[in-house]
Amino acid sequence: MENGAIIENLRARELIFQLAGEEALVEHLSTGSRTLYCGFDPTADSLHIGSLVPLLVLRRFQLAGHKPIALVGGATGLVGDPSFKAQERQLNTPDIISAWVDKIRDQVAAYIDFDCGANSALVVNNLEWMADMDVLSFLRDVGKHFSVNAMIQKESVKQRIEREGSGISFTEFTYLILQSYDFSKLNRLYNCTLQIGGSDQWGNITGGIDLTRRLHGAQVYGLTMPLVTKADGAKFGKTETGTIWLDPARTSPYAFYQFWLNSADTDAYRFLRYFTFLEVADIVALEAADRERQGRPEAQGVLATEVTRLVHGAAGLEAARRITAALFSGSIASLSESDVQQLRLDGLPASTLARSDFEDGTLTQVLTDSGLAASGKQVKDALGRQAVTINGRPLGWDDNMRLAQCFLPEEALFGRFYLAKLGKKKYHLFEIA
RNA sequence: GGAGGGGUUCCCGAGUGGCCAAAGGGAUCAGACUGUAAAUCUGACGCGUGAGCUUCGGUGGUUCGAAUCCACCCCCCUCCA
Numbered sequence: 001m002e003n004g005a006i007i008e009n010l011r012a013r014e015l016i017f018q019l020a021g022e023e024a025l026v027e028h029l030s031t032g033s034r035t036l037y038c039g040f041d042p043t044a045d046s047l048h049i050g051s052l053v054p055l056l057v058l059r060r061f062q063l064a065g066h067k068p069i070a071l072v073g074g075a076t077g078l079v080g081d082p083s084f085k086a087q088e089r090q091l092n093t094p095d096i097i098s099a100w101v102d103k104i105r106d107q108v109a110a111y112i113d114f115d116c117g118a119n120s121a122l123v124v125n126n127l128e129w130m131a132d133m134d135v136l137s138f139l140r141d142v143g144k145h146f147s148v149n150a151m152i153q154k155e156s157v158k159q160r161i162e163r164e165g166s167g168i169s170f171t172e173f174t175y176l177i178l179q180s181y182d183f184s185k186l187n188r189l190y191n192c193t194l195q196i197g198g199s200d201q202w203g204n205i206t207g208g209i210d211l212t213r214r215l216h217g218a219q220v221y222g223l224t225m226p227l228v229t230k231a232d233g234a235k236f237g238k239t240e241t242g243t244i245w246l247d248p249a250r251t252s253p254y255a256f257y258q259f260w261l262n263s264a265d266t267d268a269y270r271f272l273r274y275f276t277f278l279e280v281a282d283i284v285a286l287e288a289a290d291r292e293r294q295g296r297p298e299a300q301g302v303l304a305t306e307v308t309r310l311v312h313g314a315a316g317l318e319a320a321r322r323i324t325a326a327l328f329s330g331s332i333a334s335l336s337e338s339d340v341q342q343l344r345l346d347g348l349p350a351s352t353l354a355r356s357d358f359e360d361g362t363l364t365q366v367l368t369d370s371g372l373a374a375s376g377k378q379v380k381d382a383l384g385r386q387a388v389t390i391n392g393r394p395l396g397w398d399d400n401m402r403l404a405q406c407f408l409p410e411e412a413l414f415g416r417f418y419l420a421k422l423g424k425k426k427y428h429l430f431e432i433a
Numbered sequence: 434g435g436a437g438g439g440g441u442u443c444c445c446g447a448g449u450g451g452c453c454a455a456a457g458g459g460a461u462c463a464g465a466c467u468g469u470a471a472a473u474c475u476g477a478c479g480c481g482u483g484a485g486c487u488u489c490g491g492u493g494g495u496u497c498g499a500a501u502c503c504a505c506c507c508c509c510c511u512c513c514a
Contacts, residue, residue, distance in 0.1 A: 087509095167511095231471080258469080262470075263470085265470060266470095266471080268470095296468040296469095296470075297470085300470080328469060362482060364481085364482070365481095373462090374462075374478095375462095375478085375480075376481060377462095377477065377478070377479095377480085378478085380477085380482075381462075381464090381476070381478090382462085382477095384463090384477095387463055397482085400482055422462095424463090424469060425469055426462095
């Protein structure tokens with residue numbers, strides 16, 4: 001791809017929300033290989049799929065011949081970004097943040113290429129330059145360039161300032177300045193001239209553009225991507241089981257695959273643009289083909305396949321599909337013993353029980369403890385609707401107290417496995433020790 | 434430091450002595466319908482199979498009885514100094 005075609009490409013993928021310095025930026029990108037960055041703050045020990053969009057855009061830029069820098073916010077994570085947050089955030093300890101930084105650095109590194117010559121990627125931590133800055137230098141050399149009048153006008157903090165019942169601490173208010181300083185610093189260190197981020201980062205990015213000009217007289221640019229939304233208005237990236245994380249220890253490849261497979265029709269094509277490297281023309285063709293056909297569209301399957309491979313690799317995808325095939329084909333009985341064991345290794349939720357555990361206790365207890373159900377009430381509700389099965393046999397309300405009859409020895413797969421199912425989509429494998 | 438407003442179950446938000454496990458909405462879960470969709474309808478939605486148990490910032494108190502009243506404390510917001 002030509003250096004400059006990247007903007008056109010991103011536009012076709014609907015990945016551009018706002019551009020700072022549009023024409024100049026296109027010109028800038030067309031005339032050489034540039035350095036750009038995106039920041040990722042450690043707010044947990046893993047990124048979630050919301051961060052995938054900017055991460056992949058970094059890679060898109062790299063594929064177009066530009067040099068990406070992934071910045072991990074070891075310093076900014078200590079402060080907390082107030083942008084569009086309704087409430088002040090709880091501060092985490094430096095120890096915790098530092099541990100998170102390590103994990104996120106590794107995670108981020110998987111999406112960009114560190115060994116491709118001149119435009120090899122970099123990962124940096126803003127603690128490198130923020131740690132030794134003293135308060136007075138900060139206030140005199142950096143803070144002096146910011147107008148509080150302008151800062152309180154930022155849309156990102158407006159609700160915190162104007163809304164009755166909320167507020168903002170000086171700490172979080174200062175976040176904008178820290179992130180702005182990052183940009184100017186990267187501009188100095190690596191001649192970084194573009195910052196990208198989610199649309200919520202617009203205020204922080206323009207702050208950095210202004211500061212870089214004031215500090216170094218350099219013209220730099222910004223680009224934001226749209227916030228990922230869902231057709232039904234629910235928050236993207238969350239499911240009943242919680243957030244969809246990139247870390248396979250937190251969200252198994254199977255769960256990850258299922259998440260994408262369950263995308264709404266109206267979202268699937270947009271997500272294909274956002275989260276895959278498929279050509280836009282191919283996505284358009286797929287959409288047209290799906291429209292022609294009756295029944296289930298192919299888009300979700302393609303989406304799940306592509307994104308799972310991207311994040312969890314071919315092996316992760318393989319595992320996810322294997323489980324999906326086994327569970328949704330209804331042919332659990334046809335699985336071999338090693339298949340069943342493989343399911344467990346592949347990330348199907350599982351736990352080990354002893355026969356003696358069935359002597360007393362209740363089914364609701366067992367299913368709740370296993371994590372299959374959130375509460376006994378849920379199990380109770382499902383039992384009343386024939387929505388709980390073990391190895392394919394539906395259980396009723398009467399079975400709740402008779403645990404041993406739910407797990408009959410003769411019904412065990414290979415003498416020791418029970419696959420419990422709650423509703424249509426939730427499974428848990430029990431192995432008898 | 435002063436004056437005022439506020440902290441309710443995942444979120445928003447009603448509730449000012451018993452009828453309150455706490456309205457309503459959202460989110461979520463399950464069932465029907467389907468395509469492992471959407472929309473719609475139904476049910477659940479603090480915990481417990483159950484009797485029952487534990488909740489309304491915290492601690493004490495008043496009362497037969499408190500989310501509701503009182504005292505003190507903690508936290509948040511607004512204005513003043």
